[in-house]
Structures are given as C-alpha cells and as structure tokens.
Amino acid sequence: MDWVFLSELAINGALTGLLYSLFAIGLVLIYKASSVPNLAQGGLTMVGAYVVLALARDVGLPLWLAIPLAAVVMFGLGFGIERVALRRLAGRPVVMILMLTLGLDIFLRGTTLAIWGGTSRSMELGVSYDPLFFDDIFISRIHLVGAGVALALFVAFMLFFRTRTGIKLRAIADDYMASWSVGISVERGVGLSWALASVVAVAAGVIWGEIQGVDQALSLLLLKGLTVAVLGGLDSILGAVIAGIILGVVENVVSDFLDPLVGGGSRELIVAAVLILTVMIRPHGLFGRHDIERV
Amino acid sequence: MQEKVEAQNILSMNSVEVLYDNVILAIKGVSVQVPKGEMIALLGSNGAGKSTTLKAISGLLKAERGRISRGEITFQGVDITEALAQERVEMGICHVIEGRRVFEHLTPDENLTAAAPRGMSRSTLNAEKDKIYGYFPRLAERKSSQAGYLSGGEQQMLAIGRALVTQPKLLMLDEPSLGLAPFLVEEIFGILQKINKDEGLSVLLVEQNALAALEIVSQGYLIENGRVVMHGTAEALKSNSDIQEFYLGGGETDFHNVKHYSRRKRWLS
Structure with missing residues (x-):
C-alpha cells in the first residue's frame, strides 16, 4: 500500500469534492427558500460561465471586472426567472415546478448553443497549471482556488441564513401560506433565492469552466x-x-481500485450508487431537515 | 348617523361573494362589521364559510385560487377588496390561519423574527418579542427549541405571537381552540381578552366552540351555507334556543325529536 499515493488521491478528491459543493450550494439555496429542487442549476452555471466569457472576450473587459459584472447580470436573471416563470406556479404541486426547471435547463442550453455555438472555449483565468508540491503530494492550483471559493461562500451563506432576510427565506420554505399570512413576500423571497443561486452559478461556472472548458x-x-x-x-x-x-474522496479512491478491475469508467457508477443508496437508506441526507410528525 | 357607525367600525364587509376556481360559490353575500376595539365571533358548523370569510378579509384567497366576485371590504374606511395580502398585513390586518401552521423548522424566536415588518428596527423587534413573551411565558421558556416540537397549545400561542409581531390593528383567528384541551383554550382566550383590553386590538374570532367563544366576545354572527343567518350580542345568542340546541349542546336531549330540517330552513328563508 502506497500511503503517499493514497493521501494524494484523497486530498485531490476532497478538493474536487469541494468544487462539487460549490455547485451544490446553489441547489441548496433554492431548496432552502422554496422547497424546490432546481434542475436548471446546471444550465445557470453554464450561462454564468458564458456571460463571463462574453464580457471578457467579446466586450474586452478584464476578468476581475467581468466576473463581478457577470454576477450582477446573473443576479438579475435569477430574479427575472421568478418573475416571468415561477410566479404563476406558486402554490401548484412541486412536480410542476420541477418540470419547469427541467424545461428551463433545456432552454438555457439551447440558447447558449444558438448564441455561442458548441465549440469549447477556454476561460484562461491565469491560474498556473503547474501543480503545487507538499512533500511528495501533487495538488492542482485551480482546484485549491475553487475549494477556497466554495468554503468562502459556505461561510457567507451560513451567516446570511441567520440574518432577518435569511430567516424569512427559511420561513417561506417551511410554509408558503403561513408566510403570506404574516406579510412575508413569498414571491420576492423565492426570487432572491434564485438570484443568489445564479450568483453562485457564476462562481461555479468560472472554476469549472477553467477546468473543463466552457461548453x-x-x-x-x-x-x-x-x-x-x-x-x-x-x-x-x-x-x-x-x-x-x-463524494470527492470516495470517487477518487474507490475508482482507483475499481478502474483496473473493470477497465475504467467506474467514477460515474460510484456517483450513481451514492445517489441511489442515499435516497433508499437516508432520504433526508446527512444533515437534511426531517419532516416533523407530532403524534 | 350612518357615517358615525361607519367610523366606529374598523372593518366593514358588505355583501361579499367568494368564488373558488371561478365556479364554486363559497360565501353568498356575507356582511360583517367589526367595531373598533371589540371582539367579534363568527360561529357556524364545518364548511359553512367562516374560514373563507376570513381569507376574503386577509387576502389569502388568492393563494387558493379564490376571488371576491361581488361586494366590498373596507378597513378603516379604505377599500381593500383588491389589495394584496402583504399590503393588508402592512395596513394592520393579520390572520392566524387554521391549524396553527408555525414555521416548524425554525425556533420560536426565529418564528417571531420572520414576521417582522420591513423596516422594523432591531430594538423595536426586541421590544415586541419581550411583550409577546410577557403574554406567553411558556414561549419564552422554549424560545430556542424547534417550533415543530412544541405542544399544540404552545404552537397556537406562537402562531398568535407571530401575528402580533406584525403590529396588527385587527387580529383574525381561525379556530384557535382546535384540538386543544379545555384548560388551554381558557388560557389562550384569556390572553386574547387581555391583549384586547390592554391594547385596544380588534379581534375577529372564528370558532366551532361557540360556548367558549361567546364567553369572551361582545357580538357574534352565525354563518350557515355561506350566509349570515343570525347576528346579535353574545348574551342574545347565548339565550337563543336554536343556538343552544345546535351549538351549545343544550336544549333538546332526545335526538330523535331534534328538528334540524325545519329550523335550518327557517333561518335560510
């Protein structure tokens, strides 16, 4: 057993995993404020990356300006989605809203294809591709940067949900009707959660766009x-x-053992197994809220 | 004379009809007046239209695809028939909806915070919370536990407290006694009466528990089949033989001889 190699797998797995978290935080934001799983978060992330590129390449702004500007644009887009599409569905069964977000995802993908085409573009953040060395362990710089962004957003949103606005969003997720009854604007709250998730999508889009290209x-x-x-x-x-x-650690370590046995491609299987097993064994996840049943 | 009466009513509801899904006529011309600073009860059996009446006043009909198709509602002399629920809360109407419906995953303290009106300063909010904890000391004891695990009585207190944070002038309660032990109903009604006296808060109370309700209100309306069939002071209603028989559990004890049909028909005609 090569411990150096194993810890390298684990550390890089954890960093990659934090990049998944970066993406997942957007999903959680919307779920936390409206109890709807947003299937369009992938589409939003992709659009976020394209908007950054459009501002940086097509308009010619420097990246440090293009990224915050894209965040502002996406913040507006998030609010717009609520105003145009979701507001009509408030109070309808969740499955309707779920289908709407799926449709939105397809729509966003089609739109970017129409405007920018399907060729992969590079983000070129300027982060060096040379790995960092800690003793004998290789670590990718961009993964380290992304993990840092994920942790920063984590802290920011943990604090946000303790503020009055954050508490109101959690109240909306608990009970739309009760929220309306005490004058909480459910519509604005849901819009805000989409806007924030769209900003997170810019962060995820930039980091992932740098890693795998924007398409x-x-x-x-x-x-x-x-x-x-x-x-x-x-x-x-x-x-x-x-x-x-x-997920990052399990995926990286387990696939290293399994890949030689099955001839590669076990990563996807591991992700699928984790998803299916979670839903079967622990549907509310590791830290999710339970539905409270009083007897 | 008429104008003077208008000025004394904080809420006036005139011949209001409510349609659900554009087809189902839930209330058929209900008129209810709430004089300023008084407690009024809406009585009636299940499905009579009491909750719909409250939702018409609070604007929550829209969330259930209902709308006011005829009549008008004025609050402090302002026509609110078309106002949004949120605007009505800002004007001072707060509706404690049926079934308590606290924010289960928030603490009681966060439940109160969630209801804070926009722009309320932190110090005002804290003062409001202290006042509410003063009315409901049990809530203060449990303010950091999860609201979903409070007892039924505590949840009802929290639902009322949450409504009070919005600083209402008219508080509407939909069946606050539902599923609660009699001593709790007495405690909660006692506190409502105290708030009504101390702050001059007008209260519109929907109850099936007519006996308990008529003890604390000054007037009552009896609603059946979407219409007001009786209106009078609490004393008059308590001594009315029909009310005694159907809602207070007194009167005839031989159930074979109870003349449901003919009496109801007499009200409705």
Whole structure:
C-alpha cells in the first residue's frame, strides 16, 4: 500500500469534492427558500460561465471586472426567472415546478448553443497549471482556488441564513401560506433565492469552466451536484460541503481500485450508487431537515 | 348617523361573494362589521364559510385560487377588496390561519423574527418579542427549541405571537381552540381578552366552540351555507334556543325529536 499515493488521491478528491459543493450550494439555496429542487442549476452555471466569457472576450473587459459584472447580470436573471416563470406556479404541486426547471435547463442550453455555438472555449483565468508540491503530494492550483471559493461562500451563506432576510427565506420554505399570512413576500423571497443561486452559478461556472472548458457539457455538472446536495440533505449548506468532500474522496479512491478491475469508467457508477443508496437508506441526507410528525 | 357607525367600525364587509376556481360559490353575500376595539365571533358548523370569510378579509384567497366576485371590504374606511395580502398585513390586518401552521423548522424566536415588518428596527423587534413573551411565558421558556416540537397549545400561542409581531390593528383567528384541551383554550382566550383590553386590538374570532367563544366576545354572527343567518350580542345568542340546541349542546336531549330540517330552513328563508 502506497500511503503517499493514497493521501494524494484523497486530498485531490476532497478538493474536487469541494468544487462539487460549490455547485451544490446553489441547489441548496433554492431548496432552502422554496422547497424546490432546481434542475436548471446546471444550465445557470453554464450561462454564468458564458456571460463571463462574453464580457471578457467579446466586450474586452478584464476578468476581475467581468466576473463581478457577470454576477450582477446573473443576479438579475435569477430574479427575472421568478418573475416571468415561477410566479404563476406558486402554490401548484412541486412536480410542476420541477418540470419547469427541467424545461428551463433545456432552454438555457439551447440558447447558449444558438448564441455561442458548441465549440469549447477556454476561460484562461491565469491560474498556473503547474501543480503545487507538499512533500511528495501533487495538488492542482485551480482546484485549491475553487475549494477556497466554495468554503468562502459556505461561510457567507451560513451567516446570511441567520440574518432577518435569511430567516424569512427559511420561513417561506417551511410554509408558503403561513408566510403570506404574516406579510412575508413569498414571491420576492423565492426570487432572491434564485438570484443568489445564479450568483453562485457564476462562481461555479468560472472554476469549472477553467477546468473543463466552457461548453454545454458544463450543465451536466447537475448530476454530481445533485448527488452531493441529496447526500448532504438538500436544505443544508453544511451538508453540501461535507457531502462534497465525501463524494470527492470516495470517487477518487474507490475508482482507483475499481478502474483496473473493470477497465475504467467506474467514477460515474460510484456517483450513481451514492445517489441511489442515499435516497433508499437516508432520504433526508446527512444533515437534511426531517419532516416533523407530532403524534 | 350612518357615517358615525361607519367610523366606529374598523372593518366593514358588505355583501361579499367568494368564488373558488371561478365556479364554486363559497360565501353568498356575507356582511360583517367589526367595531373598533371589540371582539367579534363568527360561529357556524364545518364548511359553512367562516374560514373563507376570513381569507376574503386577509387576502389569502388568492393563494387558493379564490376571488371576491361581488361586494366590498373596507378597513378603516379604505377599500381593500383588491389589495394584496402583504399590503393588508402592512395596513394592520393579520390572520392566524387554521391549524396553527408555525414555521416548524425554525425556533420560536426565529418564528417571531420572520414576521417582522420591513423596516422594523432591531430594538423595536426586541421590544415586541419581550411583550409577546410577557403574554406567553411558556414561549419564552422554549424560545430556542424547534417550533415543530412544541405542544399544540404552545404552537397556537406562537402562531398568535407571530401575528402580533406584525403590529396588527385587527387580529383574525381561525379556530384557535382546535384540538386543544379545555384548560388551554381558557388560557389562550384569556390572553386574547387581555391583549384586547390592554391594547385596544380588534379581534375577529372564528370558532366551532361557540360556548367558549361567546364567553369572551361582545357580538357574534352565525354563518350557515355561506350566509349570515343570525347576528346579535353574545348574551342574545347565548339565550337563543336554536343556538343552544345546535351549538351549545343544550336544549333538546332526545335526538330523535331534534328538528334540524325545519329550523335550518327557517333561518335560510
């Protein structure tokens, strides 16, 4: 057993996992404020990356300006989605809203294809590709940066949900009708959660765009992000972070053992197994809220 | 004379009809007046239209695809028939909906915070909370536990406290006694009476428990089949033989001889 190699797998797995968390935080934000799993988060992430590129390449702004500007644009887009599409569905069965988000994801993918085409573009953040060395362990710089962004967002949102606005969003997720009855604007709250999730999508889009290039494949991050969010408990930001690390480590270490046996490709299987087992064994995830049944 | 009466009523509901899904007529021309600073009860059996009446006043009909198709509602002389639920809360109407419906995953303290009106300062909010904990000391004891695990009585207290944070002028309660032990109902009604006296808060109370309700209100309306069939002071209603028979459990004891049909028909005609 080569311990150096194993810890390298684990550490890089954990960093990759935190990048899944970065994506999953967006899902959790929307779920926490409206109890709807947002299947369009992949599409939003992809659009976030494209908007950054459009501002940086097509308009010619420097990246340090293009990224915050894209965050502002996406914040507006998030609010717009609530105003145009979701508001009509308030109070309808969750499955309707779920289908709407799926349709939105397809719509966003089609739109980027129409505007920017399907060729992969590079983000070129300027982060060096040379790995860092800690003793004998290789660590990718961009993964380290992304993990740092994920942790920063985690802390920011943990604090946010203790503020008055954050508490109101959690109240909306608990009970729309009761929220209306005490004058909480459910519509604005849901809009705000989409806006914040869209900002998170910019962060995830930039980091993932740097790693795998910007094209429609970015939206497929949804599968891993959803797995992380479900494992973490869908409405827990802490859960998303810890579940991300767990999935990243398990995926990296286990696939290293399995790949030689099955001839490669076991990563996807591991992700699928984690998702299915979570739903079967612990549907509310590691840290998710239980539905309270009083007797 | 008429104008003077109008000025004394904080809420006036005139011949209001409510349609659900554009087809189902849930209430058929209900008129209810709430004089300022008084406690009024809406009585009636299940499905009579009491909750719908409250939702028409609070604006929560819209969430259930209902709408006011005829009539008008004025609050402090302002027509609110078309106002949004949120605007009505800001004007001072707060509706404690049926079934308590506290925010289960929040603590009681967070439940109160969630209801804070926009722009309420932190110090005002804390003062409001202290006042509410003063009315309901049990809530203060449990303010950091999860609201979903409070007892039924505590949840009802929290639901009322949460409504009080919005600083209402008219508080509407939908069946606050539902599923609670009689001593708790007495405690909660006692506190409502105290708030009504101390702060001059007007209260509109929907109850099936007519006996308990008529003890604390000044007037009552009896609603059946979406219509007001009787209106009078609490004393008059308590001594009415029909009310005694159907709602207070007194009167005829031989159930074979109870003349449900003919009496109801007499009200409705």
